[in-house]
Amino acid sequence: MEKYSMLYPRSTATRRVLDLNGMWKFRLDKKGEGDAENWKDGIPNADWIPVPASFNDFYTDKESREFTGDFWYETQVYVPSEWKGRHLDVRFAAVTHRAVVYINGVAITSHEGGFLPFCARMDDVVKWDAPNRIVVKGNNELSFTSLPAGITVDLGDGRKMTKPFFDFFNYAGIQRPVKLMASPMEQIVDVTLNHRLEGADAFVEYSVETTGDHETVLFLYDEDGNLAAESRGKEGVLTVSNARLWEVRNAYLYHLVIRILDGDRVVDEYFDDIGIRTFCVDGNRFLLNGHPVYLKGFGKHEDSDIVGRGFNIGVVKRDFELMKWIGANSFRTSHYPYSEEVYQMADREGFLVIDEVAAVGFFESLVNFVDAVSGKATTFFSRPTLPQLKANHLAALEELITRDKNHACVIAWSLFNEPDTMHENAYPYFKDIFARARELDVQKRPCTFAMELNSSPEKCHCYQLSDFLCFNRYYGWYLLGGYEMVNAEAAFRKELDAWLEKGVTCPFVFTEYGCDHLAGEHKLPSVQWSVEYEQEYLDLYHRVFDSYDCIKGEQIWNFADFQTVEGIMRVNGNKKGVFTRQRQPKETAYILKKRWEHLPVDYKG
Numbered sequence: 001m002e003k004y005s006m007l008y009p010r011s012t013a014t015r016r017v018l019d020l021n022g023m024w025k026f027r028l029d030k031k032g033e034g035d036a037e038n039w040k041d042g043i044p045n046a047d048w049i050p051v052p053a054s055f056n057d058f059y060t061d062k063e064s065r066e067f068t069g070d071f072w073y074e075t076q077v078y079v080p081s082e083w084k085g086r087h088l089d090v091r092f093a094a095v096t097h098r099a100v101v102y103i104n105g106v107a108i109t110s111h112e113g114g115f116l117p118f119c120a121r122m123d124d125v126v127k128w129d130a131p132n133r134i135v136v137k138g139n140n141e142l143s144f145t146s147l148p149a150g151i152t153v154d155l156g157d158g159r160k161m162t163k164p165f166f167d168f169f170n171y172a173g174i175q176r177p178v179k180l181m182a183s184p185m186e187q188i189v190d191v192t193l194n195h196r197l198e199g200a201d202a203f204v205e206y207s208v209e210t211t212g213d214h215e216t217v218l219f220l221y222d223e224d225g226n227l228a229a230e231s232r233g234k235e236g237v238l239t240v241s242n243a244r245l246w247e248v249r250n251a252y253l254y255h256l257v258i259r260i261l262d263g264d265r266v267v268d269e270y271f272d273d274i275g276i277r278t279f280c281v282d283g284n285r286f287l288l289n290g291h292p293v294y295l296k297g298f299g300k301h302e303d304s305d306i307v308g309r310g311f312n313i314g315v316v317k318r319d320f321e322l323m324k325w326i327g328a329n330s331f332r333t334s335h336y337p338y339s340e341e342v343y344q345m346a347d348r349e350g351f352l353v354i355d356e357v358a359a360v361g362f363f364e365s366l367v368n369f370v371d372a373v374s375g376k377a378t379t380f381f382s383r384p385t386l387p388q389l390k391a392n393h394l395a396a397l398e399e400l401i402t403r404d405k406n407h408a409c410v411i412a413w414s415l416f417n418e419p420d421t422m423h424e425n426a427y428p429y430f431k432d433i434f435a436r437a438r439e440l441d442v443q444k445r446p447c448t449f450a451m452e453l454n455s456s457p458e459k460c461h462c463y464q465l466s467d468f469l470c471f472n473r474y475y476g477w478y479l480l481g482g483y484e485m486v487n488a489e490a491a492f493r494k495e496l497d498a499w500l501e502k503g504v505t506c507p508f509v510f511t512e513y514g515c516d517h518l519a520g521e522h523k524l525p526s527v528q529w530s531v532e533y534e535q536e537y538l539d540l541y542h543r544v545f546d547s548y549d550c551i552k553g554e555q556i557w558n559f560a561d562f563q564t565v566e567g568i569m570r571v572n573g574n575k576k577g578v579f580t581r582q583r584q585p586k587e588t589a590y591i592l593k594k595r596w597e598h599l600p601v602d603y604k605g
């Protein structure tokens with residue numbers, strides 16, 4: 001099959017998009033009989049369930065919530081014969097963690113990885129002016145080759161259970177929208193943009209990939225609808241004089257229209273809203289359009305009541321409003337690529353995004369992520385399954401960069417979260433992943449990974465590959481917590497000094513710090529889990545952040561309370577949220593608001 005396009009689905013002069021969201025048939029394959037019984041031809045005794053959503057939190061029984069294995073979805077779509085002569089693609093924005101798609105009983109495609117889009121082309125099996133059956137076999141098992149990583153165990157009675165090496169609930173299902181797209185046979189498949197600034201002018205270098213040879217033309221309109229630039233050919237430059245640049249929390253988006261023309265006939269048309277900006281690391285500073293920026297914000301999750309990790313545009317909107325209210329300007333898509341609509345909103349609101357691939361849990365651990373802070377070396381990168389893991393990682397990276405490369409909001413790629421970098425075997429793997437990311441991105445955005453405590457100046461074999469260092473640090477919580485917090489600041493500063501003594505000159509960003517606190521829990525004097533403790537903890541971190549010139553960003557963990565596996569480390573989820581899971585402020589929110597509203601965008605610039 002031709003490689004499918006990663007372009008976001010849009011209805012244009014030549015394209016049609018049909019929303020397939022809604023209630024689908026659904027069944028957990030508890031006995032593993034779906035294949036043998038040909039559920040691809042129709043699921044017997046099915047339940048009905050909303051798409052998009054995680055399936056887990058709808059049900060009232062634990063077996064369904066914790067279900068591990070294959071699960072099946074089914075819907076029907078009526079395809080009108082007016083669409084004859086076009087490509088027909090069913091586009092899944094994400095099925096977690098893998099899927100096989102059957103259309104009218106025929107296996108069309110399969111996809112590994114639960115956070116990036118893929119298409120099933122139904123041209124050869126379509127029934128015109130009739131219902132077409134779409135069946136998806138999903139699977140949510142974790143392994144040493146899945147992104148994210150973990151294991152799947154047998155409970156002894158045929159039931160399976162996942163044990164994630166990471167700290168978020170293993171939500172699964174058709175978690176993002178499904179759309180049917182009808183598009184011309186000769187079509188625009190991809191567009192890649194890069195920006196150059198010279199004085200008051202901007203040069204948008206582009207390349208367009210199409211499936212034919214007809215002429216390609218591009219038009220760029222400003223926000224008032226005036227033509228700002230135009231060009232012809234699959235590669236070229238759009239020259240924008242007196243360009244309005246995309247700035248942090250002050251976004252400006254141009255409207256780009258691309259057409260394939262056959263004389264006067266529009267063969268295909270696609271459009272996108274794009275911000276013009278440059279971003280780079282310069283010494284220990286970040287420069288946006290040549291000016292220093294300081295990152296303030298969060299590590300987040302896609303996580304909310306009832307729909308789990310399912311796309312919920314209302315929650316996305318509320319999150320942006322809260323981030324604006326608190327004075328944030330950035331976030332990391334911890335620990336997986338988010339829904340495309342999140343980046344569109346970040347483009348529009350002027351947020352800076354560190355975009356993370358789902359390479360999390362690359363640190364073998366008994367209880368979710370717990371061993372990651374224990375100092376135990378797991379030699380994760382010495383396992384015989386490494387080649388398959390790497391193939392999956394490279395594929396996800398390519399999909400991520402292809403999907404997100406034109407977003408002005410995306411300023412950096414995070415290639416791992418908290419991997420085991422203590423063994424020298426990690427280095428060759430890291431080297432190849434970093435090299436591939438740099439090769440894929442024409443904008444050459446900085447590449448990095450989030451390092452946990454064991455990735456220390458003494459032990460880390462991979463930090464030198466990063467263009468800036470991202471630290472996940474919990475001095476005063478997992479380490480030197482409680483009364484021992486009196487020693488946390490000295491230990492924290494000692495580590496930072498050791499990094500500087502190693503000769504590291506790039507920017508440092510704190511991509512995680514924070515402590516669990518229960519909303520409304522007060523205690524004087526402070527104890528862990530109380531509001532008072534978190535205030536002392538944050539005072540410590542803010543003192544440290546303010547006293548090192550190299551620290552150019554603070555993204556607290558986490559934006560909101562979120563669901564994890566159950567266990568003695570978690571009280572019905574991780575409570576490090578600055579906001580509750582229902583998106584209301586906890587006391588910490590007011591402390592951060594006070595600080596962030598007063599930190600200038602070019603702080604320490």
Ligand code: GCB
Nearest residue numbers: 167417418452472512574576
């Ligand atoms: C981390 C992980 C994150 C956890 C967090 C925590 O280091 O990157 O996924 O949720 O710590 O709260 O322990």
